[in-house]
Amino acid sequence: MNAVNHLFQDEDVAIEENLIRVSSNSAFTNQEQTNQVFSEKWGEVNKEEEDVEKMIDMQLKWYLKLYGFSSNDDLAAFLCRQNVILDAGCGLGYKAAWFATLAPDSTVIGMDFSEAAILAANRYKHIKNLFFVRGDIANTPLKKGSIGYVSCDQVIHHTEKPAETFKHLASLLAPGGELACYVYAKKALPRELVDDYFREYSKKLTHQQLWELSEQLTELGKNLTKLKASFHCPDIPALGIKGGEYDVQRFLYWNFLKCFWREDSSDKLSVATNFDWYAPSNAARYSLEEFNQWGIDNKLEKVFSHSEEACHTGRFKKK
Ligand SMILES: C[S@@+](CC[C@H](N)C(=O)[O-])C[C@H]1O[C@@H](n2cnc3c(N)ncnc32)[C@H](O)[C@@H]1O
Numbered sequence: 343m344n345a346v347n348h349l350f351q352d353e354d355v356a357i358e359e360n361l362i363r364v365s366s367n368s369a370f371t372n373q374e375q376t377n378q379v380f381s382e383k384w385g386e387v388n389k390e391e392e393d394v395e396k397m398i399d400m401q402l403k404w405y406l407k408l409y410g411f412s413s414n415d416d417l418a419a420f421l422c423r424q425n426v427i428l429d430a431g432c433g434l435g436y437k438a439a440w441f442a443t444l445a446p447d448s449t450v451i452g453m454d455f456s457e458a459a460i461l462a463a464n465r466y467k468h469i470k471n472l473f474f475v476r477g478d479i480a481n482t483p484l485k486k487g488s489i490g491y492v493s494c495d496q497v498i499h500h501t502e503k504p505a506e507t508f509k510h511l512a513s514l515l516a517p518g519g520e521l522a523c524y525v526y527a528k529k530a531l532p533r534e535l536v537d538d539y540f541r542e543y544s545k546k547l548t549h550q551q552l553w554e555l556s557e558q559l560t561e562l563g564k565n566l567t568k569l570k571a572s573f574h575c576p577d578i579p580a581l582g583i584k585g586g587e588y589d590v591q592r593f594l595y596w597n598f599l600k601c602f603w604r605e606d607s608s609d610k611l612s613v614a615t616n617f618d619w620y621a622p623s624n625a626a627r628y629s630l631e632e633f634n635q636w637g638i639d640n641k642l643e644k645v646f647s648h649s650e651e652a653c654h655t656g657r658f659k660k661k
Contacts, residue, residue, distance in 0.1 A: 345449055345471075346362070346449060346451065346473050349426060349449070349451070349484055349485055349488055349489075350362075350483050350484060350485065351483050351484070351485055352483060355483065357473075359463070359467060360463050360466070360467055360469075360472060360473050360474060361459070361460065361463035361473070361474050361475075361476070362451075362473060362474070362475040362476075363475075363476060364475060364476070364477040364483050365477060365478070366455065366476045366477060368455065368478060368502070370502045371623075372502065372623035372624050373455070373478075373501070373502045373623075373624060375545065375622070375623045376455075376500050376622040376623055376624045377455045377456045378456075379549070379552070379617070379621040379622050380433070380454075380455075380456035380458060380500075380618075380622065381456040381457035381458065382549050382617075382621075383614055383617055383618055383621070384433055384434055384456060384457065384458035384461055385457065385461070386610075386614060387434065387610075387611070387614050388434060388461050388465075390608075390610060392608070393608050393610055393611050394434065394436070396606075396607060396608060396611060397436075397607075397611055398436045400606070400607070401436070401437070402436075402437070402440060405437065405495065407648070408495070408524060408648055408653070408655040409493075409522045409646060409648070409655060409657055410646035410648065410657065414444065417444060418444035418445065420491075421441055421444050421445035421448060421491065422444070422445045422447065422448065423490070424445065424448050424489075424490030424491040424519070425448060425449065425490055425516075426448065426449050426450075426451070426488060426489045426490055426491075426516075427441050427442075427445065427448050427449070427450045427451070427489070427490065427491045427492075427493070428450075428451050428452075428453065428482075428484070428489050428491070428492045428493070428511075428514065429441065429450065429451070429452040429453070429493050429495075430453055430479040430482075430492055430493065430494040430497060430498075430511055431453070431454055431455075431479055431494060431495070431496070431497025431498070431500070431501075432452030432453060432454050432458070432459070432462055432474065433454060433456075433458045433462070434458055434461055434462050434465065435452045435454075435458070435459075435461075435462025435463070435465060435466055435472075435474060436462075436465075437452075437493065437495065438450050438451070438452030438462070438466070438472060438474070439452075439462075439465075439466045439469055439472060441491075441493070442466075442469045442471050442472035443469065445471075446471060447471070448471060448490075449471055449473070450471055450472045450473070451472075451473050451474070451475060451484075452472070452473070452474045452475070453474070453475040453476075453477055453479055453482065454474075454475075454476065455476070455477060455478050455479070456476075457476075459474045459475060459476035459477075460474075460476060462474045478501075479494065479497065479498075479501065479507060479510070479511065480501050480502065480503065480506060480507040480510055481510060482510065482514065484514055485514075486513050486514060487513075487514070487515065487516050487517070488514060488516060489514045489515055489516060489519055490515075490516055490518075490519045490520075491519060491520055491522070492511050492514055492515060492519070492520070492521045492522070493522045494507075494508075494511055494521065494522065494523045494524070495522065495523075495524050496524050496653075497524070498511075498523055498524070498525060499525050499526045499624070499625055499626040499627065499628070500622055500624045500625060501624065502624060504525070504626055504628075505636055505639075508521075508523065508636045508640065509636075509639070509640055511523075512640040512642055512658070512660065515642075515660040516660070517660060517661070518659070518660065518661075519659070519660050520645070520657050520658065520659045520660070521642065521657070521658045521660075522655070522656070522657045522658075523633075523636075523655065523656060523658065524653050524654070524655045525626075525627070525628045525633050525653060525654050525655075526625065526626065526627040526628065526652065526653055527627060527628065527629075527630075527649065527650075527651065527652060527653050527654050528582075528627045528628060528629050529582070529596060529597070529627065529651070530581055530582040530583045530584075530596065530597040530598075531580075531581045531582045531583075532581060532583075532597055532598050533596065533597050533598055533599065533600075534582075534627065536598060536599055537600070537619075537620075537625075537627075540620055541620060541622075541623065541625060544620045544621060545623055549621075552617060552620065552621045553613070553617060555616075555620065556613045556614070556616035556617040556620070556621075557613050559599070559600065559601040559602070559616040559620075560601070560602065560603050560609060560612045560613045560616055562599075562601040563591055563595065563601035563602050563603030563612065563616075564603040564609075564612075566590050566591035566594060566601065567589070567591040567603055567605070569590055569591070570589075571589070571590045572587055572588060572589050572590065573587075573588060573590070573593075574586070574587055574588075575588050575593060581597075583597050591603070596651055600616060600619045600620070601616070602615045602616050602619070628654065630649055630654050633654045633656065634647075634656075636658075637656065637658045640658070641660075641661070642658035642659060642660055642661075643658065643659045643661065644656050644657070644658055644659075645657050645658070645659045
């Protein structure tokens with residue numbers, strides 16, 4: 343028997359090496375479109391190994407900060423206490439691979455609804471305690487109460503009904519288990535309005551047009567950053583704009599339009615980040631109160647909380 347069969351409700355799951363196949367279609371048009379654009383995004387990013395390495399380096403450091411781990415060793419000590427770990431919405435699978443390497447005696451499952459799950463399974467065949475599933479994290483075939491740590495990083499807002507997804511993931515936790523979760527934060531009013539409008543509009547665009555749009559936004563972000571100009575903005579509470587000293591690009595970015603560009607990233611990764619923002623139909627944003635309510639509704643204790651302009655994150659523990 344394979345090391346993971348017993349974790350599934352139907353122990354007769356089809357496993358090909360490290361890839362477990364369940365249903366890979368959604369009944370919801372927006373989720374299906376979201377899956378397609380993420381298949382497209384990860385397919386592109388996966389082509390450039392140098393970009394993947396840059397992304398991994400940046401993302402792993404950020405992960406420690408987002409979830410309150412002081413170092414790799416601190417995370418490793420925590421993970422080694424978990425028998426089973428789920429990376430819910432694993433993308434290319436590099437965080438699942440990181441967990442599996444830090445906790446070699448634990449079983450790690452990475453799950454994604456897009457073709458990224460297959461790319462991840464190919465990428466990390468050599469890690470023996472790591473498995474991937476292509477399927478919906480809102481309705482997994484995993485047994486309830488079977489998982490010590492569920493990490494749902496930068497994903498839940500892309501699912502069809504995020505609060506329901508949170509409930510489902512919470513139901514998978516074993517007693518004492520933790521769910522680490524990230525949601526997009528609500529931003530200033532002009533940015534929220536543009537985002538909502540643009541995301542509707544972008545449904546009419548082809549993937550090619552979405553990439554072109556993302557390239558244009560990246561060039562805008564780059565040119566604005568290169569101005570190296572800053573100014574003072576007053577508090578404008580009616581628009582949700584916080585006063586203070588701003589770099590011009592950051593001011594536009596947080597308050598009006600996502601035009602991502604980072605010097606320490608490659609242009610291609612910046613384009614992929616902009617694509618990732620306007621292309622998926624599902625991309626909900628939340629206030630901290632709304633996010634905390636999920637924990638309360640599911641009788642989970644929030645044992646770590648962090649907020650920054652982009653997001654709210656937390657670790658929620660099952661008593
Ligand atoms: C921004 S990416 C984050 C990926 C990864 N967690 C990371 O940090 O690199 C969001 C991922 O969520 C996945 N996703 C969206 N909805 C999903 C769902 N209902 N079930 C499983 N995965 C989903 C997408 O396919 C995509 O790979």
